[in-house]
Amino acid sequence: MKANIKAISYYLPEEILSNDLINQEFPEWDIEKISSKTGINSRHISAKDEFSSDMAIKAAEKLFKEHNIDRSEIDFLLFCTQSPDYFLPTTACIIQEKLGLNTTIGALDYNLGCSGFVYGLSLAKGLIAGEMAKNILLITSETYSKFIHPKDKSNKTIFGDAAAATLISSEKGFCSIGNFVFGTDGKGAENLIVKQGGMRFPVLNDNEDISDEFGNVRNDKNLFMNGTEIFNFTGEFVPKLIQGMLEKANLKQDDIDLFVFHQANKYMLNHLRKKIKIPEDKFYISMAHCGNTVSSTIPIALYEAVKEGKLENIQNMIIAGFGVGYSWGACNLIIN
Amino acid sequence: MEINTFLQNFADILDDTDAALIKQETVFRDLEEWDSLTALSLIAMADEEYSVKLTGDDIKSSTSLNDIFEIIKNKG
Numbered sequence: 001m002k003a004n005i006k007a008i009s010y011y012l013p014e015e016i017l018s019n020d021l022i023n024q025e026f027p028e029w030d031i032e033k034i035s036s037k038t039g040i041n042s043r044h045i046s047a048k049d050e051f052s053s054d055m056a057i058k059a060a061e062k063l064f065k066e067h068n069i070d071r072s073e074i075d076f077l078l079f080c081t082q083s084p085d086y087f088l089p090t091t092a093c094i095i096q097e098k099l100g101l102n103t104t105i106g107a108l109d110y111n112l113g114c115s116g117f118v119y120g121l122s123l124a125k126g127l128i129a130g131e132m133a134k135n136i137l138l139i140t141s142e143t144y145s146k147f148i149h150p151k152d153k154s155n156k157t158i159f160g161d162a163a164a165a166t167l168i169s170s171e172k173g174f175c176s177i178g179n180f181v182f183g184t185d186g187k188g189a190e191n192l193i194v195k196q197g198g199m200r201f202p203v204l205n206d207n208e209d210i211s212d213e214f215g216n217v218r219n220d221k222n223l224f225m226n227g228t229e230i231f232n233f234t235g236e237f238v239p240k241l242i243q244g245m246l247e248k249a250n251l252k253q254d255d256i257d258l259f260v261f262h263q264a265n266k267y268m269l270n271h272l273r274k275k276i277k278i279p280e281d282k283f284y285i286s287m288a289h290c291g292n293t294v295s296s297t298i299p300i301a302l303y304e305a306v307k308e309g310k311l312e313n314i315q316n317m318i319i320a321g322f323g324v325g326y327s328w329g330a331c332n333l334i335i336n
Numbered sequence: 337m338e339i340n341t342f343l344q345n346f347a348d349i350l351d352d353t354d355a356a357l358i359k360q361e362t363v364f365r366d367l368e369e370w371d372s373l374t375a376l377s378l379i380a381m382a383d384e385e386y387s388v389k390l391t392g393d394d395i396k397s398s399t400s401l402n403d404i405f406e407i408i409k410n411k412g
Contacts, residue, residue, distance in 0.1 A: 029371075030352075033351060033373070037373050038373075154372050213365075213396065214371055214372040214375075216372070226392060227372055227375070227376060227392075228375055228376065228379055228391065228392030228395065229391070229392055231376050231379055231380075232379065232389055232391060235379075235380075235383055235389070236389070267373065267376060267377075267380075268376070271380045271383075271384075274384070275383075275384075
Protein backbone atom coordinates (compact mmCIF):
# COMPACT_ATOMS: atom_id res chain seq x y z
CA MET A 1 0.00 0.00 0.00
CA LYS A 2 1.28 3.45 -0.92
CA ALA A 3 1.90 6.12 1.69
CA ASN A 4 1.23 9.70 0.67
CA ILE A 5 1.76 13.13 2.10
CA LYS A 6 -1.69 14.60 2.12
CA ALA A 7 -1.24 17.96 3.83
CA ILE A 8 1.20 20.11 5.79
CA SER A 9 0.70 23.16 8.01
CA TYR A 10 3.00 24.89 10.40
CA TYR A 11 2.95 27.24 13.33
CA LEU A 12 5.45 29.93 14.32
CA PRO A 13 5.31 31.54 17.77
CA GLU A 14 4.31 35.18 18.00
CA GLU A 15 7.52 36.77 19.27
CA ILE A 16 9.96 37.67 16.51
CA LEU A 17 13.70 38.01 16.92
CA SER A 18 14.72 40.16 13.95
CA ASN A 19 18.23 40.87 12.72
CA ASP A 20 17.76 44.43 13.98
CA LEU A 21 17.16 43.17 17.51
CA ILE A 22 20.20 40.88 17.33
CA ASN A 23 22.24 43.79 16.06
CA GLN A 24 21.12 46.00 18.96
CA GLU A 25 22.26 43.36 21.41
CA PHE A 26 25.50 42.52 19.63
CA PRO A 27 26.60 45.74 17.86
CA GLU A 28 29.82 44.08 16.65
CA TRP A 29 27.77 41.62 14.55
CA ASP A 30 27.24 43.09 11.07
CA ILE A 31 23.55 42.87 10.25
CA GLU A 32 23.85 42.63 6.48
CA LYS A 33 26.43 39.93 6.83
CA ILE A 34 24.09 37.94 9.06
CA SER A 35 21.30 37.91 6.53
CA SER A 36 23.44 37.52 3.43
CA LYS A 37 25.41 34.57 4.82
CA THR A 38 22.85 32.76 6.95
CA GLY A 39 19.88 33.59 4.73
CA ILE A 40 17.88 34.34 7.88
CA ASN A 41 16.05 37.62 8.50
CA SER A 42 13.97 36.67 11.53
CA ARG A 43 13.29 33.84 13.95
CA HIS A 44 10.23 33.16 16.08
CA ILE A 45 10.68 32.53 19.78
CA SER A 46 8.23 30.56 21.93
CA ALA A 47 6.66 32.46 24.82
CA LYS A 48 7.88 31.74 28.36
CA ASP A 49 4.81 29.61 29.02
CA GLU A 50 4.66 28.03 25.57
CA PHE A 51 6.13 24.55 25.16
CA SER A 52 6.49 21.96 22.43
CA SER A 53 3.03 20.44 23.04
CA ASP A 54 1.37 23.88 22.86
CA MET A 55 3.03 24.62 19.54
CA ALA A 56 2.23 21.10 18.28
CA ILE A 57 -1.45 21.63 19.03
CA LYS A 58 -1.49 24.97 17.24
CA ALA A 59 0.18 23.43 14.18
CA ALA A 60 -2.27 20.51 14.13
CA GLU A 61 -5.32 22.76 14.56
CA LYS A 62 -4.05 24.80 11.62
CA LEU A 63 -3.66 21.60 9.58
CA PHE A 64 -7.24 20.51 10.30
CA LYS A 65 -8.63 23.92 9.44
CA GLU A 66 -6.48 24.79 6.46
CA HIS A 67 -6.98 21.45 4.72
CA ASN A 68 -10.43 20.59 6.00
CA ILE A 69 -9.29 17.43 7.76
CA ASP A 70 -11.57 15.40 10.00
CA ARG A 71 -9.56 14.69 13.15
CA SER A 72 -11.57 11.56 13.88
CA GLU A 73 -9.90 9.90 10.89
CA ILE A 74 -6.46 10.09 12.48
CA ASP A 75 -5.43 6.69 13.81
CA PHE A 76 -1.78 7.28 14.78
CA LEU A 77 0.21 10.19 16.19
CA LEU A 78 3.99 10.49 15.85
CA PHE A 79 5.58 13.32 17.77
CA CYS A 80 9.17 14.38 17.17
CA THR A 81 10.86 16.61 19.72
CA GLN A 82 14.04 17.08 21.71
CA SER A 83 12.39 19.57 24.03
CA PRO A 84 9.47 17.57 25.46
CA ASP A 85 7.14 18.97 28.13
CA TYR A 86 8.14 16.28 30.66
CA PHE A 87 10.37 13.24 31.07
CA LEU A 88 7.09 11.44 31.45
CA PRO A 89 4.32 11.18 30.43
CA THR A 90 4.86 10.98 26.69
CA THR A 91 4.06 14.37 25.15
CA ALA A 92 2.11 12.65 22.33
CA CYS A 93 -0.41 11.42 24.93
CA ILE A 94 -0.98 14.99 26.13
CA ILE A 95 -1.40 16.13 22.53
CA GLN A 96 -3.94 13.35 21.83
CA GLU A 97 -6.15 14.60 24.62
CA LYS A 98 -5.81 18.29 23.84
CA LEU A 99 -6.52 17.76 20.15
CA GLY A 100 -9.51 15.56 20.90
CA LEU A 101 -8.14 12.65 18.87
CA ASN A 102 -9.70 9.22 19.31
CA THR A 103 -8.56 7.19 22.29
CA THR A 104 -8.16 4.22 19.94
CA ILE A 105 -5.09 5.79 18.27
CA GLY A 106 -1.47 4.83 18.82
CA ALA A 107 0.77 7.71 19.93
CA LEU A 108 4.46 8.01 20.65
CA ASP A 109 7.29 10.50 20.98
CA TYR A 110 10.64 10.08 19.33
CA ASN A 111 13.75 12.11 19.91
CA LEU A 112 15.51 13.29 16.78
CA GLY A 113 16.57 16.72 15.54
CA CYS A 114 17.32 17.79 12.01
CA SER A 115 16.77 14.30 10.58
CA GLY A 116 13.46 13.90 12.46
CA PHE A 117 11.01 14.66 9.66
CA VAL A 118 12.53 12.11 7.27
CA TYR A 119 12.52 9.46 10.01
CA GLY A 120 8.90 10.33 10.84
CA LEU A 121 7.90 9.75 7.22
CA SER A 122 9.66 6.38 7.28
CA LEU A 123 7.81 5.30 10.44
CA ALA A 124 4.50 6.49 8.97
CA LYS A 125 5.12 4.62 5.74
CA GLY A 126 5.93 1.49 7.75
CA LEU A 127 2.70 1.79 9.73
CA ILE A 128 0.70 2.11 6.52
CA ALA A 129 2.56 -0.71 4.74
CA GLY A 130 2.06 -2.97 7.77
CA GLU A 131 -1.64 -2.10 7.74
CA MET A 132 -1.45 -0.79 11.30
CA ALA A 133 -2.69 2.70 10.46
CA LYS A 134 -4.20 4.66 7.59
CA ASN A 135 -3.98 8.32 8.60
CA ILE A 136 -0.92 9.32 10.57
CA LEU A 137 -0.46 12.72 12.10
CA LEU A 138 3.26 13.52 12.25
CA ILE A 139 4.13 16.55 14.34
CA THR A 140 7.60 18.05 14.69
CA SER A 141 7.96 20.71 17.39
CA GLU A 142 11.00 22.28 18.94
CA THR A 143 11.76 25.06 21.40
CA TYR A 144 15.56 25.21 21.12
CA SER A 145 15.40 28.90 22.14
CA LYS A 146 14.85 27.73 25.71
CA PHE A 147 18.20 25.89 25.60
CA ILE A 148 20.19 28.79 24.15
CA HIS A 149 22.20 31.11 26.40
CA PRO A 150 21.02 34.73 26.02
CA LYS A 151 24.59 35.76 25.14
CA ASP A 152 25.17 33.02 22.57
CA LYS A 153 24.90 35.12 19.43
CA SER A 154 25.80 32.35 16.98
CA ASN A 155 23.04 29.97 18.03
CA LYS A 156 20.56 32.81 18.58
CA THR A 157 21.16 33.91 15.01
CA ILE A 158 20.62 30.46 13.53
CA PHE A 159 17.81 28.76 15.46
CA GLY A 160 14.11 29.57 15.64
CA ASP A 161 11.18 27.78 17.29
CA ALA A 162 8.41 26.19 15.25
CA ALA A 163 6.06 23.24 14.94
CA ALA A 164 4.85 21.53 11.78
CA ALA A 165 1.99 19.07 11.33
CA THR A 166 1.91 16.63 8.43
CA LEU A 167 -0.80 14.15 7.50
CA ILE A 168 0.45 10.93 5.94
CA SER A 169 -2.27 8.78 4.48
CA SER A 170 -2.96 5.63 2.49
CA GLU A 171 -5.24 7.84 0.42
CA LYS A 172 -3.93 10.01 -2.41
CA GLY A 173 -2.02 13.13 -1.41
CA PHE A 174 0.11 15.73 -3.19
CA CYS A 175 3.01 13.30 -3.30
CA SER A 176 3.74 9.70 -2.51
CA ILE A 177 6.60 8.59 -0.29
CA GLY A 178 9.30 6.57 -2.04
CA ASN A 179 12.43 4.90 -0.71
CA PHE A 180 14.64 5.75 2.24
CA VAL A 181 18.29 5.74 3.20
CA PHE A 182 19.50 6.33 6.75
CA GLY A 183 22.70 6.97 8.63
CA THR A 184 23.85 7.23 12.23
CA ASP A 185 27.19 8.02 13.82
CA GLY A 186 27.25 8.69 17.54
CA LYS A 187 30.84 9.90 17.39
CA GLY A 188 29.37 13.34 16.74
CA ALA A 189 27.22 13.31 19.90
CA GLU A 190 29.30 15.89 21.73
CA ASN A 191 29.34 18.35 18.82
CA LEU A 192 25.66 19.26 19.12
CA ILE A 193 24.46 18.71 22.64
CA VAL A 194 22.55 19.98 25.65
CA LYS A 195 24.63 18.25 28.27
CA GLN A 196 22.63 18.86 31.42
CA GLY A 197 19.03 18.09 32.16
CA GLY A 198 18.96 14.32 31.63
CA MET A 199 19.83 11.59 34.11
CA ARG A 200 23.58 11.61 33.51
CA PHE A 201 24.07 15.28 34.27
CA PRO A 202 21.16 16.91 36.11
CA VAL A 203 20.79 20.68 35.68
CA LEU A 204 23.06 22.65 37.99
CA ASN A 205 22.25 26.18 39.04
CA ASP A 206 25.83 27.25 39.70
CA ASN A 207 27.19 26.58 36.22
CA GLU A 208 30.03 28.81 35.22
CA ASP A 209 29.51 30.64 31.92
CA ILE A 210 32.26 30.06 29.41
CA SER A 211 33.07 32.11 26.34
CA ASP A 212 34.29 30.41 23.18
CA GLU A 213 36.92 31.73 20.74
CA PHE A 214 34.25 33.78 18.95
CA GLY A 215 32.80 35.35 22.10
CA ASN A 216 29.70 33.15 22.34
CA VAL A 217 28.77 32.59 25.98
CA ARG A 218 27.19 29.38 27.28
CA ASN A 219 27.29 26.81 30.05
CA ASP A 220 26.56 23.09 30.27
CA LYS A 221 22.79 23.46 30.55
CA ASN A 222 22.71 25.33 27.24
CA LEU A 223 22.73 24.22 23.65
CA PHE A 224 26.26 23.72 22.41
CA MET A 225 27.05 23.46 18.72
CA ASN A 226 30.53 22.99 17.36
CA GLY A 227 29.85 24.76 14.09
CA THR A 228 33.07 23.84 12.34
CA GLU A 229 32.71 20.13 13.15
CA ILE A 230 29.05 20.08 12.06
CA PHE A 231 30.04 21.85 8.85
CA ASN A 232 32.68 19.22 8.13
CA PHE A 233 30.30 16.38 9.01
CA THR A 234 27.69 17.58 6.54
CA GLY A 235 30.32 18.21 3.85
CA GLU A 236 31.51 14.64 4.21
CA PHE A 237 28.23 12.73 4.66
CA VAL A 238 25.51 14.60 2.79
CA PRO A 239 27.00 14.08 -0.72
CA LYS A 240 27.23 10.33 0.07
CA LEU A 241 23.69 10.39 1.41
CA ILE A 242 22.36 11.84 -1.84
CA GLN A 243 24.41 9.37 -3.89
CA GLY A 244 23.02 6.49 -1.82
CA MET A 245 19.50 7.86 -2.19
CA LEU A 246 19.73 8.01 -5.97
CA GLU A 247 21.00 4.42 -6.09
CA LYS A 248 18.26 3.20 -3.75
CA ALA A 249 15.52 4.87 -5.78
CA ASN A 250 17.17 3.85 -9.03
CA LEU A 251 17.22 7.43 -10.24
CA LYS A 252 19.84 9.63 -11.85
CA GLN A 253 20.65 13.03 -10.42
CA ASP A 254 19.17 14.67 -13.52
CA ASP A 255 15.86 12.91 -12.84
CA ILE A 256 15.41 14.93 -9.66
CA ASP A 257 13.41 18.09 -10.21
CA LEU A 258 13.74 19.52 -6.74
CA PHE A 259 15.95 18.97 -3.69
CA VAL A 260 14.79 20.11 -0.26
CA PHE A 261 17.45 19.76 2.41
CA HIS A 262 17.21 20.44 6.11
CA GLN A 263 17.36 24.26 6.20
CA ALA A 264 20.39 24.62 8.46
CA ASN A 265 21.63 27.94 7.11
CA LYS A 266 22.04 29.28 3.59
CA TYR A 267 25.80 29.31 3.69
CA MET A 268 26.09 25.63 4.52
CA LEU A 269 23.32 24.69 2.08
CA ASN A 270 25.04 26.46 -0.79
CA HIS A 271 28.32 24.78 0.04
CA LEU A 272 26.57 21.39 -0.07
CA ARG A 273 24.68 22.29 -3.24
CA LYS A 274 27.93 23.17 -5.03
CA LYS A 275 29.65 20.04 -3.72
CA ILE A 276 26.85 17.81 -4.98
CA LYS A 277 26.58 19.87 -8.19
CA ILE A 278 22.88 20.62 -7.91
CA PRO A 279 21.80 23.58 -10.07
CA GLU A 280 20.43 26.51 -8.09
CA ASP A 281 16.95 26.31 -9.64
CA LYS A 282 16.55 22.72 -8.42
CA PHE A 283 17.53 23.51 -4.86
CA TYR A 284 14.83 25.00 -2.67
CA ILE A 285 15.66 27.30 0.24
CA SER A 286 13.01 28.80 2.50
CA MET A 287 14.21 29.87 5.90
CA ALA A 288 14.51 33.67 5.81
CA HIS A 289 11.34 34.12 7.85
CA CYS A 290 11.97 31.51 10.56
CA GLY A 291 15.60 30.35 10.67
CA ASN A 292 16.72 26.81 11.44
CA THR A 293 13.70 25.22 13.10
CA VAL A 294 15.38 21.80 13.47
CA SER A 295 12.92 18.97 12.61
CA SER A 296 10.36 21.41 11.14
CA THR A 297 12.59 22.94 8.45
CA ILE A 298 11.72 20.39 5.76
CA PRO A 299 7.91 20.44 6.24
CA ILE A 300 8.01 24.26 6.40
CA ALA A 301 10.02 24.39 3.16
CA LEU A 302 7.66 21.86 1.53
CA TYR A 303 4.66 23.95 2.56
CA GLU A 304 6.22 27.08 1.07
CA ALA A 305 7.28 25.20 -2.08
CA VAL A 306 3.70 24.02 -2.63
CA LYS A 307 2.43 27.56 -2.02
CA GLU A 308 4.91 28.99 -4.51
CA GLY A 309 3.87 26.45 -7.12
CA LYS A 310 7.30 24.81 -7.17
CA LEU A 311 5.73 21.35 -7.18
CA GLU A 312 3.63 21.99 -10.27
CA ASN A 313 4.73 20.06 -13.34
CA ILE A 314 7.51 18.23 -11.57
CA GLN A 315 7.84 14.55 -10.80
CA ASN A 316 10.70 13.67 -8.50
CA MET A 317 11.94 15.23 -5.30
CA ILE A 318 14.53 14.29 -2.74
CA ILE A 319 14.37 15.49 0.83
CA ALA A 320 17.31 15.08 3.20
CA GLY A 321 17.78 15.74 6.91
CA PHE A 322 21.09 15.67 8.79
CA GLY A 323 22.48 16.87 12.09
CA VAL A 324 22.34 16.24 15.83
CA GLY A 325 23.30 12.68 16.77
CA TYR A 326 24.85 12.51 14.24
CA SER A 327 21.78 11.26 12.47
CA TRP A 328 20.87 11.58 8.82
CA GLY A 329 18.34 10.31 6.33
CA ALA A 330 16.85 10.98 2.93
CA CYS A 331 13.84 9.91 0.93
CA ASN A 332 12.43 10.50 -2.51
CA LEU A 333 8.95 11.89 -3.04
CA ILE A 334 6.96 11.31 -6.20
CA ILE A 335 4.66 14.18 -7.09
CA ASN A 336 1.17 13.12 -8.16
CA MET B 337 50.06 25.05 -3.84
CA GLU B 338 51.19 28.61 -3.77
CA ILE B 339 51.05 31.03 -0.84
CA ASN B 340 49.96 34.05 -2.92
CA THR B 341 47.03 32.16 -4.42
CA PHE B 342 46.06 31.01 -0.96
CA LEU B 343 46.21 34.57 0.40
CA GLN B 344 44.08 35.72 -2.55
CA ASN B 345 41.56 32.94 -1.83
CA PHE B 346 41.46 34.00 1.80
CA ALA B 347 40.98 37.67 0.86
CA ASP B 348 38.09 36.58 -1.38
CA ILE B 349 36.10 35.12 1.50
CA LEU B 350 36.21 38.43 3.35
CA ASP B 351 33.72 41.18 2.63
CA ASP B 352 35.01 44.27 4.40
CA THR B 353 38.74 43.74 4.85
CA ASP B 354 41.36 45.50 2.74
CA ALA B 355 43.19 42.81 0.76
CA ALA B 356 46.46 44.62 1.57
CA LEU B 357 46.07 43.44 5.17
CA ILE B 358 46.11 39.81 4.08
CA LYS B 359 49.69 38.66 4.33
CA GLN B 360 51.53 35.51 5.26
CA GLU B 361 52.17 36.78 8.79
CA THR B 362 48.66 38.17 9.35
CA VAL B 363 47.15 37.01 12.65
CA PHE B 364 43.74 36.18 11.20
CA ARG B 365 42.05 36.15 14.61
CA ASP B 366 42.88 39.85 15.02
CA LEU B 367 41.05 40.83 11.84
CA GLU B 368 37.94 42.77 12.70
CA GLU B 369 35.92 40.61 10.34
CA TRP B 370 37.01 37.30 11.86
CA ASP B 371 34.07 35.43 13.38
CA SER B 372 32.51 31.96 13.37
CA LEU B 373 31.07 32.49 9.88
CA THR B 374 34.49 33.47 8.53
CA ALA B 375 35.88 30.28 10.07
CA LEU B 376 33.26 28.28 8.16
CA SER B 377 34.13 30.17 4.99
CA LEU B 378 37.78 29.24 5.50
CA ILE B 379 36.85 25.57 5.90
CA ALA B 380 34.67 25.75 2.78
CA MET B 381 37.46 27.42 0.82
CA ALA B 382 39.99 24.74 1.85
CA ASP B 383 37.52 22.12 0.71
CA GLU B 384 36.51 23.78 -2.56
CA GLU B 385 39.94 24.99 -3.66
CA TYR B 386 42.27 22.34 -2.23
CA SER B 387 39.99 19.37 -1.41
CA VAL B 388 41.33 19.50 2.13
CA LYS B 389 39.27 18.97 5.25
CA LEU B 390 40.35 21.68 7.65
CA THR B 391 39.11 21.13 11.22
CA GLY B 392 38.15 23.55 13.96
CA ASP B 393 41.21 22.34 15.87
CA ASP B 394 43.45 23.13 12.90
CA ILE B 395 42.19 26.71 13.02
CA LYS B 396 42.42 26.90 16.81
CA SER B 397 46.04 25.76 16.79
CA SER B 398 47.02 28.30 14.11
CA THR B 399 48.06 31.90 14.63
CA SER B 400 49.05 33.28 11.25
CA LEU B 401 47.67 32.67 7.78
CA ASN B 402 50.95 30.94 7.03
CA ASP B 403 50.13 28.35 9.72
CA ILE B 404 46.84 27.60 7.95
CA PHE B 405 48.64 27.48 4.61
CA GLU B 406 51.12 24.91 5.97
CA ILE B 407 48.33 22.73 7.38
CA ILE B 408 46.46 22.73 4.07
CA LYS B 409 49.69 22.00 2.20
CA ASN B 410 50.53 19.06 4.47
CA LYS B 411 47.04 17.62 4.22
CA GLY B 412 46.75 18.10 0.47
